[in-house]
Amino acid sequence: MTLDEFVIQLMAGLSRAGLLFIVSAGLSLVFGALRVINLAHGSLYMLGAFVAASVVTKVGSAIGLLPAVVVAAVLVAVVGVAIEIGILRRLYRQEHLLQLLATYGVVLVIADVVRYIWGPTNRSVAAPEFLRGSIGLMGGSFPIYSLFIIAVALAAGAGLWLVVNRTSLGRDIRAAIVDPEMLAGVGVNVSRLFTIVFALGAALAGIAGAIVAPSTAVGLGMDIEIIIEAFAVTIIGGLGSITGALIGAALVGIADSFGILLAPRLAVAFIFLAMAIVLAIKPSGLFGLPERA
Amino acid sequence: MKALAAHGSRLVWIGLALVAALGPFFLREIELFTASRILILALWATSLNLLLGQTGLVSFAHAAYFGVGAYAVALVWEHLGWSPLMGIPLSVPLGALLAFVSGAFALRAVRLYFALLTLALSQLVYVIVFQWYSFTRGDNGIHGIDMPEFLNGTANAYWFVLAVMVVAMIALRVIAVSPFGAALVAIRENRQRAAFLGINVKRYELAAFTIAGTFAALAGALFAVFNREAYPNLLFWTENSVPIFIILIGGMFRFWGPLIGAVVYVLLEETVAGQTEYSHFILGAILLVIVLVIPGGIEGVGEKVVARFRKQPAEVEVAA
């Protein structure tokens, strides 16, 4: 492999990683604070993509992506709030299994709601003119849109870091990750905090869905496809850790990209193998929280 | 008194098995497919419940063992040219071995991380089955397995499935009520205390995991014998929702809960879900209702109804 091929493949992997990071960060944040593994996170991502497709179709592709991202984030956050208040809040004291099953119920429901609203056919979304085409890179060419995804992921990561580390909301979130009962003891409204965190996670999923829409076909089945990879990322990086999500996403994205080049048929297996190995060595993932007693 | 009650309930189950055995005389052919699906799913879910209800372990690898059992039947026929029935005795040690190895691995973690580790391992098995085209025929799966003469005809195949299933259920029942089963309940109730009482928790959990995987593989083998096919989707992680759903419907703290759950689940699938294009929506909504409203499952509800009727509190029973 020559150097320019290497760089291009690396960039392709990073673009995939960027998308995975936005999705996984939300998943991980929700787990960290609420201790719920949200199987429906992929469904929220799919919802974001379909909403974005509708908005771009309405507004037109020239500027459509910006309102699409905003509308998707808000709308999906609202759905997230409904899920948290309507379902999860009633289950925090129950077994993990019941929480998992409830979110799986949501997966099934959202899949059919999306199918009902948007129909079974794939949709395609046009990117704004200035994000189309490719730029020269080390003698090869690289799609501008992939760079855009990387940029959005970096922005999302920075924003998330600021929220978590530089705001009072972030302080509460960090405290909740360590010990929610203590937080309730000092007078923080934990149940409202949980709703906000879940909405934030949902909004991230919605944004990821919206920005992926122009580069792919928007269709049913996006939910299950992304959730399994997002799980791999989160598990490798460690549940509840944003840094972990970043590292995990980079690893999975790059492994995916080079796996295709080196051993295409085994690329998928690599991810699960990596997941199993990391968990076996460090059961809570690279940066994960240990299981709370 | 207790012995008498146990005797009485045993008679009920024998009666039910006899009714099931008479199925081909009063069911139409298509309904025999439904009935056999109930039997196979009941066995599969009951084996999972040894982990879930009895030991308190959440596993997402159970579909993988089911699928491996089905492929054992398909592959001895496809590659060795043996009678596919040879796959049944083969599925048992195969399921045991796979469950033992992956269980030993996954049990390094606890609870949620354990569940996720089983998910990773089962997806690994899925990917191998899906990708190993020359051996498993990839995503196509293997269809049209030729069964021996005596299994031709839906009724014969149904009887065969019923017979194996009944024997397997009895075996599972014996395990569930044995001292070993009681130790598993103790682990579910309180791991520390169980360890304190001298139970080697990890070893018992691994044994339960292996046994559950073995019976799941047997259920999978029965699936392949009856349906004459095996395909990779059987191993996909979302398939795990089926036995878990069944256990939830039927109630996880009763040995027979999954059997009742399987009847209700399959009939739901056939009636409500079969009538609409949006069957996922209906199943998802039912799942949510069960989780939110009646987490004890249908048997739990039946018990509460009876209890209310008799104006006495429902008896909580731990180990069937």
Place this chain on the structure above:
Amino acid sequence: MKLRKQTFLLVVVVLIGLLGSACNRGAVGGGEQAADEEGPIDVALITDSAGATSLFGVSNINAVKMAVDELNADGGVLDREVNLLVRDSNSDPELGVKLAREAILEDEVSAIFGPVSSAVAVAMTDVAEQNQTPIFFHTSNTQTLTAENFHKYAFQVGPNTTMEGRGNAIALQDEPYKRWAVIAPDYEFGHLQSEAFITKMAELNPDAEIVKKVYPALGEKDFTSFITSILAAKPDAVYGALFAGDLVTFTKQAQDLGFFDKVFFTSLYETDSLSALGNDAPLGVRGYSRAPFYAIDTPEIEPFIAEYRERYDTYPSDWAIMAYDAVKLWAAGVEEAGTVEADPLVDALEGFEFTSLRGPVTIREVDHQASVPVYSGIVTENKEVGFPTWTDIESIPGEEVWLSEEEVTQLQGN
């Protein structure tokens, strides 16, 4: 202890109630045998109309409905009305098997028209065999349906994967390219069809070499890594077995990378994909397909196109044309046999000469494969129809590319 007994009794009552109701339904469905001789003839279309290939399924449904309506308007088949059941197998083999079984055992259909997905088709053909019900494939075209998994009740009116791959090699043999790469979806159709191309190309043009093969998953959403890895191998030309939603996604992502300026490309650019791509279609690439309406020149096609447009306000895609042919083949066979019964129908159809929308074809005895052609051409703008179509159209007759009878018997006999 009484409590437990109560619960068990409850269970027993429920179970017996359920069995009883099943029993009842059984009795109602009883005296149905006479239906074989008179009354309407039931047939079923079980196809996939969700996901990446949803447009194909919709085309199937439209065309089969139209064909059945035409038959009924002409007085039915054997003077009996034809009653069509339409089911959606949702690209799920398990569901396909269940629906086929229900159609055969419950609705007692006389014939089944098959799905889009070849994985569903392979699962379903086995049910048809077990229940001796004729099944007609038109859109799913994996060769195993006529070779390894062949049975006497299965028929294929589309070109199978071998015919398609070989036909493309013949059409491209005089192109100057030496270094070829292959991209195909990672499932049976993709592997079989692209291998047929590779083998035939090696035979026709020994100078051609395959420098890279990649197999993205069916339904892949991000082809960037695959595209960059193909380009990294510096091929002159790329053979694609991509189609439908995957091809649309691939094309958009490949365009961003300047792929079409760097290499010659061919893939399954048929009517549905080209109309979905619209202005995004890469003009100048070579498309191949199985029945493009504008590539067919028969007396039958013109009225068909006119009526299809009348009914559905759209041009018929390949998947409409082939599904329509499947129904008309079945009807002609039944008229010839004088009965809807499976065995006489099969006897009548073996070696049968049939006028399809694509012209006269024969049903070969050895594998029930119709001698249908494969088409290819250059994707070009077409203002008249409103989406790109082809020019420089070539069609390779089925007899030139199908497996020899020896090859077929060898595959069937394994």
